Amino acid sequence: MKITTANYEEYALDYMAGELQGEAYTDFCRFLNENPQIKNQLENLNEVVLEPSISSEFNTETLKKKLPAEGEALSLACFDYLENNFTRTERINFEKKILVFPVAKAELAALASTVLEPDLHLIFPYKQKLKRFAFPLFFGYAARTVLGVAAATIIYFGIRTAIETQNFASDLNQSVAINDSMLIPQLNNSNKKIELPYSKEQIQKIKSQRSSNKANLNQNASRKNTSTGIKLAANTQVTEQPTMQELLLNPLNAGQLLTKNALSTEKINIQTLAMVFPKNTVEESSEYKSITNVLIEKFKRNVLKIDQKTPINAMVLAESGINGIGKMTNSFFQLKTQKNSDGKPTYWAFEAGKFSIERQIKKNISE
Template identity: 25%
Template sequence: MNKQITRENYEAYFLDYLEGELDIACQLEFQKFLIDNPDLKAELDEIKDFDISLKAENIKFESKEELKESISAFGDLSFNETAVARMEDELSREESENFDSYLETHPLGKKEYLQFLKTRLQADLDITFTNKSSLKRHLLLGINQKTAYSLISAAASIILLLSIFFFSSRYFIREKRQYSVRSTDSKIIKSNKSEVSDNNSHRFATVTKQIIPTGKNINPTKKHQNIQHKAIQTGLSGNINREQLASLELMAKKEANIRVSSRKIENNISIVRQMSPMIKNYAKPDINDSYLTPKQLATILFKEKILKEKSTNIDPDRVSFWDIADAGLNGLNKITGSSMKLEKKYNKSGEPVTLAFSSSLLSFEKPYKRHQ
C-alpha cells in the first residue's frame, strides 16, 4: 500500500493495522496520520478494545454414517451399474453382500433390481436347425478325402481327353476327308487335293485287287466263309479307310481261327498277311506324317500310354466306350490299389460273346450285343 493515507481511505489502513498486515514504511506513515488526526486515533483505540473475530459454532451433520453407507454399497458405480454388475456376477463377494443389504433396506432399489433381472434372455429351445445332415460331411463310398480328390482328378482328365477328342474330330474332319482314300469297284481313287501317292498305297491297291476283284467271285458255302466274306466284302465295297484296313489286319492275325474252304480266299489272306507291314504303316501313320490329325495323335497317345496297347495294333481313328471304360478302370486300380478288370470273351470264331467284370469282391458277365 503505497498510496497516501487520507481521511477517505484510512479504514482499510485501520483493518490492516489491526491484523498486523502493514509493512514498516506504511506503519510509519500510519503513525504520522494518527498524529495529524487525533479524533481518528481515539476511534482506533476504541476498536482495539473489542474482539471482532467470529467464533465457529459447534454444528454437526447427524447423517454422516448413512451417507457413507450409501456410497460404500455401490463403490464408484451408480445404482444401475451396480445392479447390472450384480446380475452379471461381476461384483466381488463383499460388494454383492453390500448391494444385497442395500436392497433389503431400500424397497425401491429392490424393485428396480427385479426389473433388471427380467431382462435376462432365455433361449427358445424349440428353435432348431432341422437340416443338419446337409451340413455333415460323409465319406464318399468309404473312400477318404484324398482318394476322392484323386478320383475326381482322374475323371476330370478323362473328360478333358474326351473333349479334345471330340473337339478335334469336328475341326479336322474336313481336312481328313481331303486325304481320304476311296475305293469303288476295287479301284483306289485319290481325292483332288490328296497327296496320297506313295508306293505303299499303290501296292496296297494292287494287292486288294488281287484279294477280291469284285466280291462276286466268292460263293461261300459255310458259315465261317460267310463271316469272312462279309467282312472282306464290306471292306472293299465301301470306303477303304484306316479302320477297315486295320480290320483286315486283324483278320489276318486271326486267320488261325478262320476255316475257309475256298482256296482262293486262303491264298488272298496269306497275301494280306505278307503285306501286313505295309498295311500297318498305312493304318498307323507316323507322328510326322501329314495324315495325322490332333484327334489321331490323341487317340494313339491315349491307347499307347493309358491302355498300354501295342503301337502296331492301334487304330488311330477309333476310341470306343470300351476303351474309355478300360482306361477309367485302370486309373481306379492305380489309385485304389485294387485289381478290377474288364474283359471281352470270344467264341471260337473270334467273335466277342460276353463282357466280363471281375474284382476281388464282385464279378459278373453280360452277353455281348453287337449293334448292326
C-alpha cells in the first residue's frame, strides 16, 4: 500500500478516529512525517468537530402526552358535574364516590364560584334608536309604498290632464310688459321722463341702435373708461335676459336686475330699458323666445334629466315625478318608458315590487 497526497484522505478520518491499524497505520504515520503540512492540517481538524449544545436541545417533554394528574382529573370531574356533562348514572356515581371526600367538595365549590353572573343593571343605552318604525300594511303592501304609488298616480294623471287641457306653449312665449310704476322708482335719479310702452316705430329705432352698438362693441372695447364705453357697457348689461321665473314671480325685480348696472352709470340709456320690456305684440315677443328656450333647456337638464332633443310630454313628466317620489319615499317603484327613434314614448311599464304593469302607448301624447 502506498499512501500519497492523492489518496491520503481515504485514511485520514480513520486515523483521526483511531481506527487505522496495522500496516496502514504505519504507512500513514510515515506519510505524515514526510508531509508535515498535512500533519499540521489534520491536527487542526480536531478543533472543528461540532458538539451538540445542551441549551439548544428541543424540549421533547412538551410533545409528550401526560396522564391527567390526580388534581386535574378531579377538577375535570367536578367541571363535568357542574356543566351537566354527566349522564344520570355518572352523576349518581360522582355524588356517591367522589363528593364524599372533603377535597372534592372544596374543588366543586371553588369551580362553582367561577360562574359569572351578568350585571343586570348594565343596559344598552340606545335601545330605542335600534328600533324600526312599523308601517301599517294595506293588502300586504307597506303604507309607505301604497302612499307613494297613490301620489305618483295622482301626479301622473294630474300632469297629463293639465297638459291636455292647457296650452302651456302660449304662456311660455308670453312676454311681460313693464309700466311706469315699475321703472319710476329706479329712474328717480335720471331726470328723464319715461313714456312706456313705446310705439312700434320707436322700438324699431331702438333695435337698430342696439344692433349698431353691438357691432361697435368690440371696436370700442378699449374705451371702457370713456363716456361712450360706459354707454356701451350699459347696453351690454341689458342684453342679459332675465329668467322666466324672475319675470313671472316679480317683474319689477327682474327689471332691477337688468337695469342695476345701467342705472348706476352717469348716462342712462333709457331706450335700452325699453327694449327689455317691449309692448307685448306677436312681432316683438318672437325676440324673447330665447328666454323660453333657456328655461326649457334648464328644466330638461336639471329637473327631468333628459336629453335636450327629447320633447317634454306627459309621459316624460310622469316618469320623472314617479321616480323622484320613489327615491324620496325610499319605495321600490318606478315608471319606465320605451321610446322610438323620434324620442316619443311607445311603451310604459310601472313596477312596484311584487306588482308591475306595462302597456303600449297607442295614442300620440301631445308635447
